[in-house]
Amino acid sequence: MTLRIPATLDSLAGAQAFLRERSTALGVPELLLGRLELVLEELVVNIGSYAYPDDEGDMEVGCEVLREAPGAPAMLCIILRDWGVPFDPLGKETPDLDADIESRPVGGLGIYLIRELTDRCEYQRNGDANEFRAYLRMEDTQ
Amino acid sequence: MNIACTLSNNRALVELSGRMDAVTAPAFEQHCDSLITQGTTAVIADMSGLEYISSAGLRSILSSAKKLRAAGGSLSFCGMTGMVDEVFRVSGFLKMFRVFATKDEALAE
Numbered sequence: 001m002t003l004r005i006p007a008t009l010d011s012l013a014g015a016q017a018f019l020r021e022r023s024t025a026l027g028v029p030e031l032l033l034g035r036l037e038l039v040l041e042e043l044v045v046n047i048g049s050y051a052y053p054d055d056e057g058d059m060e061v062g063c064e065v066l067r068e069a070p071g072a073p074a075m076l077c078i079i080l081r082d083w084g085v086p087f088d089p090l091g092k093e094t095p096d097l098d099a100d101i102e103s104r105p106v107g108g109l110g111i112y113l114i115r116e117l118t119d120r121c122e123y124q125r126n127g128d129a130n131e132f133r134a135y136l137r138m139e140d141t142q
Numbered sequence: 143m144n145i146a147c148t149l150s151n152n153r154a155l156v157e158l159s160g161r162m163d164a165v166t167a168p169a170f171e172q173h174c175d176s177l178i179t180q181g182t183t184a185v186i187a188d189m190s191g192l193e194y195i196s197s198a199g200l201r202s203i204l205s206s207a208k209k210l211r212a213a214g215g216s217l218s219f220c221g222m223t224g225m226v227d228e229v230f231r232v233s234g235f236l237k238m239f240r241v242f243a244t245k246d247e248a249l250a251e
Contacts, residue, residue, distance in 0.1 A: 117229075
């Protein structure tokens with residue numbers, strides 16, 4: 001089950017509610033919901049800016065629980081797809097985390113937060129679509 | 143996101159609750175702007191009622207902190223929990239700002 005929305009901030013609240021409902025039905029612990037919603041928000045913002053730099057475009061949101069091997073930990077996978085220009089979010093640079101308030105640039109933390117708050121991320125260009133997957137371990141309670 | 147502000151001794155205690163996302167985060171910076179205009183530049187943000195923050199929240203916070211410093215003041219935090227604490231930690235904001243465990247500790251400064 002997926003949800004297709006315009007990649008705009010107007011869609012954010014509805015898409016986060018969909019994701020929350022869907023992942024709760026899949027048994028995702030409450031603790032992971034905030035991280036999951038953050039992944040979605042940062043991608044909505046980035047896809048809106050970089051995959052669709054000129055016009056509005058759609059994106060698709062889905063999530064599923066999977067095991068990579070028998071006995072391996074259950075992983076929650078959030079899948080985000082869009083049909084804009086090729087855009088690899090993982091190509092962004094790591095911000096300077098040691099700068100002080102005055103010298104630290106404002107912004108540029110969205111993709112970094114996704115990488116830090118998930119166990120693994122993948123990007124691939126598939127035909128005319130960008131596909132981004134983020135994985136979170138289900139029993140993760142760190 | 144809800145913003146409740148109390149002024150005392152030329153210092154503002156700003157209690158944030160709800161969600162600080164790309165839609166709501168600019169309200170925090172606007173609130174700090176109006177405090178600066180009124181001459182209050184020492185701000186403590188109580189995050190204990192905040193359940194969610196994204197990079198847009200961090201943007202609003204850092205931008206506000208720069209303006210408060212430029213005006214001779216400061217921005218500090220208290221009451222961080224859950225994913226808000228996590229986001230502050232991984233982004234380096236925990237070490238960049240003064241962060242107190244509780245509102246009482248922050249106000250005792």
